Amino acid sequence: MKKLIATLGLALGLMALPVLSQAQGTPQQSRMAQCNKEATGKTGEARKTFMKECLASKPAAAAETAKP
Structure with missing residues (x-):
């Protein structure tokens, strides 16, 4: 019974990893997502060319261009 509980706990923990990693995205990932959205x-x-310039720009400049 203890092995079953341990196995289920491990399985649930492994399933939660992708959700946790997405919730804590890096600033680089956020910038990539924003630039990708703007490049639609x-x-x-x-x-x-747009993606290269957008990703090279400072985050504040990218945020200003995103404002309507």
């Missing part, structure tokens, strides 16, 4: 509709070289 762009394709090819235009998207590549």
Whole structure:
């Protein structure tokens, strides 16, 4: 019975890892997501150029361009 409980606990813990890692995204991941959202509709070289500039810019500048 103890092995069953330990196995279930381990399985639940492993299933929770992806949820926890998504909730604690890094600033780089946040910037990538924001730039990706702003690049909607762009394709090819235009998207590549936009993403390069967006990711290279400072976070405050990216946030200002996102405001309507």
